[in-house]
Amino acid sequence: MLSRLNQFPRIPYGPLPTPLEPLPRLTRQLAGPQVWVKRDDGIGPGMGGNKGRKLGFLLAEALAQGKRKVATFGGLQSNHARMTAAACAQLGLEAHLFFFEKRPSSLQGNLLLDQLFAAKLHFIPFGGGGNASMTLEQTNRLVKLVARVMAGRSLYFMPVGGHTVTGCLGYVEAALELQEQVEVLGLERVTLVTAVGTGGTLAGLLAGFHLLQSPIRLLGIDIGKLWKAFPASIARLASALCAALGEPHTFTPADVPMIEGTYAG
Numbered sequence: 350m351l352s353r354l355n356q357f358p359r360i361p362y363g364p365l366p367t368p369l370e371p372l373p374r375l376t377r378q379l380a381g382p383q384v385w386v387k388r389d390d391g392i393g394p395g396m397g398g399n400k401g402r403k404l405g406f407l408l409a410e411a412l413a414q415g416k417r418k419v420a421t422f423g424g425l426q427s428n429h430a431r432m433t434a435a436a437c438a439q440l441g442l443e444a445h446l447f448f449f450e451k452r453p454s455s456l457q458g459n460l461l462l463d464q465l466f467a468a469k470l471h472f473i474p475f476g477g478g479g480n481a482s483m484t485l486e487q488t489n490r491l492v493k494l495v496a497r498v499m500a501g502r503s504l505y506f507m508p509v510g511g512h513t514v515t516g517c518l519g520y521v522e523a524a525l526e527l528q529e530q531v532e533v534l535g536l537e538r539v540t541l542v543t544a545v546g547t548g549g550t551l552a553g554l555l556a557g558f559h560l561l562q563s564p565i566r567l568l569g570i571d572i573g574k575l576w577k578a579f580p581a582s583i584a585r586l587a588s589a590l591c592a593a594l595g596e597p598h599t600f601t602p603a604d605v606p607m608i609e610g611t612y613a614g
């Protein structure tokens with residue numbers, strides 16, 4: 350798997366591997382199993398965050414295709430959009446960020462940073478999905494069309510959260526990293542709990558742990574209740590990742606370890 354993974358070009362955002370750190374006070378407070386945190390918040394660029402793993406693969410693909418414009422979308426305070434804006438500024442690419450909401454009266458937080466990173470901001474106050482009326486794939490197809498109309502045909506389009514096979518290779522790599530760390534630390538009966546927004550992180554980890562035959566269990570917590578038939582989309586992406594890495598495997602929605610909806614919002 351590693352040799353296949355290494356064939357995909359990537360921009361090495363890091364530093365990798367990110368540390369796996371114990372949280373002794375939280376562990377004491379919860380009086381349950383040991384709690385550790387994987388510090389993906391330290392991955393650059395643009396003030397960091399877990400999306401750097403996906404961006405490294407996605408933007409390397411954009412450069413390899415000779416694209417000069419990159420378009421993506423998300424919520425107004427999207428970390429994925431902010432990191433995309435920063436990375437594009439660094440690479441000399443033009444970032445187009447689409448938000449399916451009204452332009453706020455003042456740009457704050459990540460929106461302000463998006464602007465400082467010279468991204469072109471497009472506010473369209475209707476129809477960008479994310480209310481469980483469409484699947485993730487339908488939403489991405491619709492927004493890709495809008496982006497092409499508004500920013501030109503020759504652009505590299507990144508779905509919300511970098512949710513593609515190319516992007517989510519970053520989380521197959523994270524699975525490898527984690528498996529090694531868990532072995533070195535001698536941790537047993539490990540369950541990895543992750544937030545689920547677009548499901549790319551979960552799909553990458555699911556495919557990665559499957560390919561590694563890892564004993565690490567996974568639990569995703571859906572934070573948004575955003576997409577119709579969400580487990581099916583995650584299963585399709587995890588299956589496509591295994592195929593891209595030369596070891597086909599079909600995941601079904603029932604294989605996706607996610608608590609959907611309960612904690613959303």
Ligand SMILES: Cc1ncc(COP(=O)(O)O)c(C=O)c1O
Pocket residue numbers: 399428510543544545546547548549550551
């Ligand atoms: C820290 C963190 N982990 C995981 C995720 C899940 O990302 P996704 O499901 O879009 O891959 C997010 C989403 O924003 C996040 O902020």
